Amino acid sequence: MAETEVSEVMAELAALEDAKIRAVNEKHGDDHGVNLGALRALAKRLKTQQDLARGLWDTGDTSAKLLALLICRPKAFDRAELDAMVRAARTPKVHDWLVNYVVKKNPHAEELRRAWFADPDPVVASAGWALTTERVAKKPDDLDLAGLLDTIEVEMADAPDRLQWAMNQTLAQIGIEHAPYRDRAIDIGERLKVLEDYPTAKGCTSPFAPIWITEMVRRRGEA
Template sequence: MKSPGTYFHAEWNRGTLQRMNVKEILAQLKTLGNEVRRKHNAKAGAPDNQFGVKLGDIRTLAKKTKADQQLALELWDTGNVDAQLLATQLIKPASLTADEVDKLTRSTTCAQVADWLNSYVVAEHPEKEALRVKWQKPKEKDRWAARAGWHFTASRVNKGAEDLDCSKLLDRIEKEMLKADPVVQWTMNNTLGAIGIHDAELRPRAIAIGEKIGLYRDWPVSKGCTPPFVPVWVEAMVARQKK
């Protein structure tokens, strides 16, 4: 008799996966687990509740799984990293209330899940700007909500939003970034870099703040890549724009 895993891979290759429940999907994710990916995830801060499924395999499974909104939310509630990543591909953003999106954001398990949730769910939600304002307030204590707030603030700066007070954003970054949680520091730094790249008037100050704080100064990068250290990053991007 063929094992469930053998059956799954045969069905996977034929692209004929049928509607499964949470238990069955978790079993399928387990068969796709990869030790190298699991170690990579753990090094990046993912909890032990994961199988280490490659991102490409999760996207493929999402395309072949007949799912509904309730199933997606049940997958999210397992707290399993791979299940949450899959859920971001299955959730229908417009079917969620702003409070439900807020709850999902605050129950994120790791940065990769946060990035997929922001990209595939929050970014497509009709109330994303109201959520951005809520999450980006100085008194926000939840690190995943704060990370999302700064993520979408950086996105708005990159798109040239003229209604944002970038000078005040720099005030906050200068005051808060060094003491912020590392997962929040990443998107605060993205905002700092975005201001430096797109606002010529504030560029010297953005670079000076990046130099003073020194975040990611020694970040390792592959040859030809630009590090996230703001003084270097901004200079490289501005030079590229001039070409």
């Protein structure tokens, strides 16, 4: 993609920048000020453009990276590219979109899950745990669920925030999806108390694992 075309899109993003939106996002660790609805509308107009996506990602700008993740072709990235991208995704929204919109749809997802799972960088490790949560729900056959609970029990309470959040999601998913491990998952959550006091909007389910598990099981009509 020609540099001028990247520049044109960057100019559009600059025009969409809103100081109030940036101020709100910065409270959550995201350094961008573009309304996500406007960003998605721009992505819809641009459609899939892999070269442009790579060019936007390479600018290092957070809004440009988010747009890149919306217009890229997820299966077109090789393993080394995705590994480099996740290590460069330091803001929460970019990290979340990269894992959920791109890595999960890529044929190297399982290789990367295994490689990232125990990475010394907690942000990279959180991507491995996020992919593991997906496996717990959809393809758990060769996962050691008891071993995952062992690790969570020992490490989650003291894990850095983003890794702790990802591990908690895995804990909840095990409890929700796998009845034989449900009581243990709830017990771990109750003892560790991770996210017990997390502010939850009215009508939303708390991310505190015992509440989350119990509510999702209730909705399914299970015992």
